[in-house]
Amino acid sequence: MTTLRPARLRPGWLAAGIGAVLVALVAGVALGPVTLPPGSVAAELLNLIPGVDLPSGLDEREIAIITELRLPRVVLGLLVGAMLSLAGGCYQGVFRNPLADPYLLGVAAGAGLGATMAIAFRAGAVLPPAAFAGAGIAVVVTYLLGVAGGRDRSSATLILAGVAVSSFLAAIQTYLLQRNVDTIREVYSWLLGRLATNGWHEVTLLLPYALVTTVVVLALRRELDVLSVGDTEAASLGLHPQRSRLILLAAASLGTAAAVAVSGLIGFVGIIVPHVVRLLAGGSYRSILPLSLLFGAAFLALADLAARTLIAPGELPIGVVTAFFGAPFFILVLRSTRRVSV
Amino acid sequence: MLAVEDVRVTLGDAEILHGVDLTVASGEWVTVIGPNGAGKSTLLRAVGGAVPFHGKIIIDGTPTSALPRRRRAQLVATVAQQPVVPPGMRVLDYVLLGRTPYIAPLGRESAQDLSIVEQVLDSLELRRFTGRELETLSGGERQRVFLARALAQGAPLLLLDEPTSALDIGHQQEVLELVDRLRRERSLTVLATMHDLSIAGEYADRLVLLADGRVAADGPPAQVLTEELLALHYRARVRVIAGEFGPIVVPVRVS
Numbered sequence: 147m148t149t150l151r152p153a154r155l156r157p158g159w160l161a162a163g164i165g166a167v168l169v170a171l172v173a174g175v176a177l178g179p180v181t182l183p184p185g186s187v188a189a190e191l192l193n194l195i196p197g198v199d200l201p202s203g204l205d206e207r208e209i210a211i212i213t214e215l216r217l218p219r220v221v222l223g224l225l226v227g228a229m230l231s232l233a234g235g236c237y238q239g240v241f242r243n244p245l246a247d248p249y250l251l252g253v254a255a256g257a258g259l260g261a262t263m264a265i266a267f268r269a270g271a272v273l274p275p276a277a278f279a280g281a282g283i284a285v286v287v288t289y290l291l292g293v294a295g296g297r298d299r300s301s302a303t304l305i306l307a308g309v310a311v312s313s314f315l316a317a318i319q320t321y322l323l324q325r326n327v328d329t330i331r332e333v334y335s336w337l338l339g340r341l342a343t344n345g346w347h348e349v350t351l352l353l354p355y356a357l358v359t360t361v362v363v364l365a366l367r368r369e370l371d372v373l374s375v376g377d378t379e380a381a382s383l384g385l386h387p388q389r390s391r392l393i394l395l396a397a398a399s400l401g402t403a404a405a406v407a408v409s410g411l412i413g414f415v416g417i418i419v420p421h422v423v424r425l426l427a428g429g430s431y432r433s434i435l436p437l438s439l440l441f442g443a444a445f446l447a448l449a450d451l452a453a454r455t456l457i458a459p460g461e462l463p464i465g466v467v468t469a470f471f472g473a474p475f476f477i478l479v480l481r482s483t484r485r486v487s488v
Numbered sequence: 489m490l491a492v493e494d495v496r497v498t499l500g501d502a503e504i505l506h507g508v509d510l511t512v513a514s515g516e517w518v519t520v521i522g523p524n525g526a527g528k529s530t531l532l533r534a535v536g537g538a539v540p541f542h543g544k545i546i547i548d549g550t551p552t553s554a555l556p557r558r559r560r561a562q563l564v565a566t567v568a569q570q571p572v573v574p575p576g577m578r579v580l581d582y583v584l585l586g587r588t589p590y591i592a593p594l595g596r597e598s599a600q601d602l603s604i605v606e607q608v609l610d611s612l613e614l615r616r617f618t619g620r621e622l623e624t625l626s627g628g629e630r631q632r633v634f635l636a637r638a639l640a641q642g643a644p645l646l647l648l649d650e651p652t653s654a655l656d657i658g659h660q661q662e663v664l665e666l667v668d669r670l671r672r673e674r675s676l677t678v679l680a681t682m683h684d685l686s687i688a689g690e691y692a693d694r695l696v697l698l699a700d701g702r703v704a705a706d707g708p709p710a711q712v713l714t715e716e717l718l719a720l721h722y723r724a725r726v727r728v729i730a731g732e733f734g735p736i737v738v739p740v741r742v743s
Binding site: 366368386 | 560566576606
């Protein structure tokens with residue numbers, strides 16, 4: 147008789163996810179205008195761990211390229227990819243909707259308006275906080291409207307409120323752009339997403355939020371599985387569905403807002419990575435969420451590598467890369483497995 | 489085991505239940521019957537804690553208003569009328585959801601949870617389906633899985649809302665025989681709703697006829713399934729024939 151194996155994160159998939167992150171890390175740091183040998187890069191990366199001192203054969207200038215230029219950018223890519231994918235998987239579970247992405251409740255429109263205002267009013271220095279505040283306000287307003295609108299606090303009213311808030315904010319943003327046509331180019335480049343770094347500044351901005359989001363969402367991943375039977379049945383199993391949903395959405399939105407504030411609106415990652423993970427490693431959120439985190443991180447770091455090397459010295463908008471390479475890959479996975487479902 | 493006292497439920501602007509009283513003794517099987525819209529499902533949902541109500545519902549000596557949600561889930565298990573079938577979820581993982589009230593908020597299933605589920609799966613002959621996705625099962629198989637999740641909850645009170653409405657006549661009997669066997673083996677108390685009157689009478693110790701949000705009759709099947717009561721509350725013309733396990737209700741055309 148077969149032994150029962152409940153849905154859990156399988157060690158093999160966990161190892162594959164960590165491996166993907168490490169490959170993306172070394173490749174992202176090694177490749178660029180000056181190509182460094184991957185072995186030496188790995189050695190230098192290990193040297194960052196206190197107490198490790200490996201010979202890498204790199205000179206000071208090359209080490210500076212690693213620690214001051216490339217590593218911050220690769221780490222930022224990993225963090226942003228991890229946040230968007232984790233939040234996307236979380237949103238899909240909370241709304242029981244395969245089309246949900248982290249921008250569903252107005253994060254994108256709010257951040258877009260905040261960024262547009264910062265650029266239009268010549269206050270580029272406060273762009274990240276402005277985008278973050280815009281995203282946060284948009285989600286809170288969406289949630290309040292959704293709760294007020296639906297007596298049953300169902301997720302459908304929440305999604306509709308998100309649509310309304312997004313449209314409203316987009317209208318203001320369009321008006322601002324019309325009044326400040328000279329800023330369109332800059333705003334547009336922000337909307338397509340970019341992972342420009344200034345030392346470790348962006349990473350330190352994002353890191354605390356990323357940690358909170360990761361801890362909260364991963365801690366509640368079993369509750370997402372319970373929520374998949376719907377609010378009424380989840381409640382009959384002893385859960386507080388509204389409370390769980392609020393906590394999960396707040397955590398996922400926080401991480402998304404912080405990621406968007408430093409990277410702009412990078413599409414596609416939040417919706418595709420969780421689906422690929424689901425198709426390959428099974429439908430339980432106990433594996434979808436941690437694996438989305440890891441593979442999303444690796445995917446975005448590699449996409450950024452492509453964005454800055456393919457037409458060097460020029461740079462492609464990263465949103466273009468994620469969609470251009472991500473979409474065919476997703477179709478491939480979709481065709482070779484059974485089907486997509488939440 | 490269960491006492492429902494003067495329970496009123498208002499949904500939207502409409503009062504659905506206008507003061508319902510009902511008791512179910514420990515180990516008893518009570519089935520609520522009644523025409524469409526009488527409030528059968530609403531009554532079950534009130535007992536299960538899915539809708540707010542006025543009045544008192546006492547389970548195992550404790551008013552439900554004083555029961556924390558998890559504790560209530562350890563006492564009452566519900567099989568909904570049309571349970572949600574989560575896409576992509578395997579039978580084993582679905583049945584394991586039944587252990588949720590025993591798992592700490594941030595914890596995961598223990599070996600004991602797994603062995604309880606294993607035992608439930610064996611007793612419902614579901615072992616060979618454990619790795620299958622719930623969506624791929626037939627209606628009868630699914631109904632057994634829904635039942636398995638409720639049993640895994642380990643609750644002494646089982647609420648079944650139209651447990652057989654999606655099944656053909658053979659599978660109806662199979663599922664109800666199964667419930668009856670499990671009730672004896674595990675000394676469960678069953679409160680069900682059902683549409684088919686003959687079947688309802690054959691399996692229940694007692695029937696409660698609900699009409700327009702009130703209890704119209706309450707007693708052994710032979711006392712409730714009478715031509716007069718059914719004509720009055722269902723506006724149905726029926727013959728009632730004595731059967732081995734209860735009255736058989738046959739609709740007849742009168743022109």
